Amino acid sequence: MKELLVQKYGGTSIGTAARMTNVAQIVKDTLATGKPVAVVLSAMSSKIKKEGTTSQLLAAADAAIEGGAYYKIVDHLEERHLETIREAIKDPALAAEISDEVHADFHKLKSFLDAISVIGEISPRSNDVIVGLGEKLSARIFAGLLNSMGVDAEFVNLESVIDREFREIGLEFCQYMQDQLRNRLKACGNRVPVITGYFGFVQGGIIKSIGRGYTDFTAALVAAGCKAEELQIWKEVDGIFSADPNKVEGAKVLPSISPEEALELTYYGSEVIHPFTMEQVTRELVPVRIKNTFHPAKPGTLIDPRPDAESGEHRATAVTVKRGVTLVNLYSNRMLMAYGFMTKVFDVLNKHEIVIDMIATSEVNISMTLADNQNLDNALEELKTLGQVSVETDMAILSLVGRGMRHKVGVSGKMFTRLAEAGVNIEAISQGASEINISCAIKDSQAEIGLKAVHAMLHED
Numbered sequence: 001m002k003e004l005l006v007q008k009y010g011g012t013s014i015g016t017a018a019r020m021t022n023v024a025q026i027v028k029d030t031l032a033t034g035k036p037v038a039v040v041l042s043a044m045s046s047k048i049k050k051e052g053t054t055s056q057l058l059a060a061a062d063a064a065i066e067g068g069a070y071y072k073i074v075d076h077l078e079e080r081h082l083e084t085i086r087e088a089i090k091d092p093a094l095a096a097e098i099s100d101e102v103h104a105d106f107h108k109l110k111s112f113l114d115a116i117s118v119i120g121e122i123s124p125r126s127n128d129v130i131v132g133l134g135e136k137l138s139a140r141i142f143a144g145l146l147n148s149m150g151v152d153a154e155f156v157n158l159e160s161v162i163d164r165e166f167r168e169i170g171l172e173f174c175q176y177m178q179d180q181l182r183n184r185l186k187a188c189g190n191r192v193p194v195i196t197g198y199f200g201f202v203q204g205g206i207i208k209s210i211g212r213g214y215t216d217f218t219a220a221l222v223a224a225g226c227k228a229e230e231l232q233i234w235k236e237v238d239g240i241f242s243a244d245p246n247k248v249e250g251a252k253v254l255p256s257i258s259p260e261e262a263l264e265l266t267y268y269g270s271e272v273i274h275p276f277t278m279e280q281v282t283r284e285l286v287p288v289r290i291k292n293t294f295h296p297a298k299p300g301t302l303i304d305p306r307p308d309a310e311s312g313e314h315r316a317t318a319v320t321v322k323r324g325v326t327l328v329n330l331y332s333n334r335m336l337m338a339y340g341f342m343t344k345v346f347d348v349l350n351k352h353e354i355v356i357d358m359i360a361t362s363e364v365n366i367s368m369t370l371a372d373n374q375n376l377d378n379a380l381e382e383l384k385t386l387g388q389v390s391v392e393t394d395m396a397i398l399s400l401v402g403r404g405m406r407h408k409v410g411v412s413g414k415m416f417t418r419l420a421e422a423g424v425n426i427e428a429i430s431q432g433a434s435e436i437n438i439s440c441a442i443k444d445s446q447a448e449i450g451l452k453a454v455h456a457m458l459h460e461d
Contacts, residue, residue, distance in 0.1 A: 004228040005030060006038045008197075008219035011045025011052050013234055013293040014138055017087035020044075023234070024145050026296050027192065031151065038185060038226070039153075040195045040219040041142055043134025044081070053077060053134035054212065057109075061122055061130050064113040071110065078106040081137050088141070091148045098144040102137060109133055124205030131207060132159055132198030135215065143194040154191040156184060158199040158218070169202055169209050174280060178225030185226060195222065213274035220280035231281055231288045232300075233273065238292045239301030240265065242318045243455045247448050251455065254317060256302040258403050261317055262288075264437045268322045268357075268399035273303065281305065316411060317402035319454045321447045325357065325395040326373040327427055330366045332387025342366070344386055352379040358397055358439050360428040367428040369397055369441050395427065396447040399439040400454055412438050415454055422453035 007027065014020040030037050045052030056077055063070035081102050089095040112129065116122050122130075139155055146153035161180050166173045177199070185193050197215025198206065206214050216233060223231035239253040240262070257265075259282045262273050273288065281288055282305040291300035330345065345366060349356065352375040360367045370376065376391070383389050398419075405411045412431065415438060419426060428441040442450050 003034075004036050004038060004223075004226050005230055005232060006040065006219055006223040006226070006228045007232045007234060008040040008216060009042065009234045009293065010215075010236075011042040011054070011134075011138075012047055012236055014041060014142065015045050015047075015052075017084045019293070020084065020142060020145060021088050023293055024142065024149055024151075026234070026293065027146065028149060028151055029296070031192070035229070036192075038193045038195060038222055038228075039142070040197055040215060040222060041135060041138045042197050042215040044084070044138050053137070054131060057130050057134055058127075060109075060113060061116065061127060064117040065120060065122055067117065070113050070117070074106060074110055074113070078103065081106075081141065085141055085144070088145050089148045094144055094148050098141060101140060105133060105137060105140075124208070125201045128198075128201045128206050129159075132196070132200070135196040135198040139194045139196045146192060146194065152191045153194050154188050156188065156193045156195045158184075158196050160200060162200045162202070165203075167203060169276070173202075174221065174224075177221045178280075180225075181222050182225040185222065210276060211274065213277070216274040216277040217280070220274075220277040220286075223286045224280040224284040227284060228286055231286055232291055233277075233288060234291050234293045236292065236294060237290070238295060238298050239290050240303075240318070242458055243320065243451055248452055248455045253298075254301050255299065256304055257317055259303055259305045260436055261401050261403055262303045264399065264401045265318055265320050268320050268397055268401070268437070268439060278303070316400050316405050316458055319398070319400050319451060319458065321451050322357065322371065322397040322399070323444055323447055324371070325397055325441065325444070326370045326376065327392040327395045327441050328368045328370060328376070328383075329390045329392070330368075330383055330387050331364060331390075333364055341386070345383070348379055348382045348386075351382075352376075354379055358428065358430045358441065360430050367441070369395065369428070392427070394444040395441050396444045396450075397439050398442055398447065398450045398454065399437055401437050403436045405435055405438070414457055416440070418453045418457055419450055422449050424450040424453065 009023050014023055027037055027039060043053035056073055060070045060073040063073060082099055085095050085099050089098060136157060143153045143155035197218045199218050202209050210217055219231060240257060241251045241253055243251040245251040259278050263275055263278055266273055266275060285306050288303040289300050292298055354370060354375055356368045357371050358369040380389055400415050416426065424442055424446045426440045426442060431438045
């Protein structure tokens with residue numbers, strides 16, 4: 001399957017009948033080039049995340065537990081999907097067939113929610129069943145749409161693809177899934193597989209174990225398992241930018257970046273690609289391309305893991321900001337020459353399931369940034385037994401990323417000088433051993449000023 005192109009489309013790209021038809025035309029045009037295509041879909045969504053199918057399904061589950069009007073949510077979702085079928089699929093007989101299948105899916109959902117309402121609670125497995133319906137619906141409708149346009153397509157439901165239990169989503173699980181998906185696609189023959197982004201229950205629940213970006217992960221498993229020529233992730237942007245184009249005038253689309261740069265940008269604020277996704281395709285040396293469903297002719301950004309793709313340019317690539325961050329400072333003289341002090345700090349954070357984004361240390365001080373301070377109050381009581389603690393909210397992490405910064409002298413000095421000239425005060429600084437990321441904590445109110453100041457230095461030398 002070397003020539004296979006795996007195309008993953010996000011929820012907003014297929015959120016209406018018109019958008020879904022546009023995506024179907026992209027698939028049809030790709031097939032016209034002679035390349036085989038496999039399609040992986042998210043659930044239908046709108047530009048407002050809480051109005052998307054997945055969010056509404058989760059809201060219906062919550063309503064069932066709390067004794068709310070979950071039927072109203074389900075009926076609204078059903079009508080939206082049936083309307084999409086009426087507008088997109090022009091073949092009356094095929095439209096009626098797909099509509100009946102969709103109606104049956106929603107009828108089962110109501111029965112499922114009825115049971116949850118009686119019990120008054122929901123298990124991770126039941127939650128997964130409800131969440132997975134969104135991708136099942138979009139893939140079923142899209143396969144019907146392709147068939148109505150003369151493309152021989154097959155709806156591929158992955159909800160039962162896992163036939164054994166795994167304790168974690170590790171290497172063993174990923175290799176197993178790649179084998180399962182490769183065999184499933186082979187069974188489609190020459191038909192275009194339209195694959196559900198949801199692939200069944202995993203330990204702890206798919207959202208907790210992987211996150212809302214699990215459809216990207218599914219697409220990566222398909223691409224890695226089939227040794228695809230390319231994984232294409234279609235969004236509503238022209239590619240990955242050197243900074244947020246809505247915040248920084250002159251931000252440019254990057255023609256290519258490395259997987260390491262993509263992961264750093266994702267972690268520090270840019271919605272580039274799910275980390276699990278990058279890990280799978282990087283291992284199999286499958287390139288990833290970010291493209292725009294509204295401008296399909298544009299080349300997008302290539303994330304290339306192949307060894308010969310290394311760039312010789314010695315410069316930074318992009319700058320990004322992660323906002324809404326909390327900075328925790330821990331000061332203690334007991335740190336000085338104290339064996340195991342850091343272990344005690346991390347044990348407290350691990351106990352309360354607190355994830356650190358960035359850390360900076362001195363002889364007697366630890367500064368840590370947290371993206372989520374939900375459990376911080378409980379952890380603070382224990383941290384105070386280790387030293388003096390201060391907390392600063394409304395912070396941001398500003399990150400300069402680029403593999404070209406490796407071994408280049410003066411980049412961090414120039415970055416900090418630009419921030420100082422712009423009047424931005426730096427609270428903490430961190431740079432990893434990889435030398436492709438320099439990050440600092442600043443006030444959230446100064447995030448955009450700092451972003452513009454650092455972006456201005458990107459292409460000066």
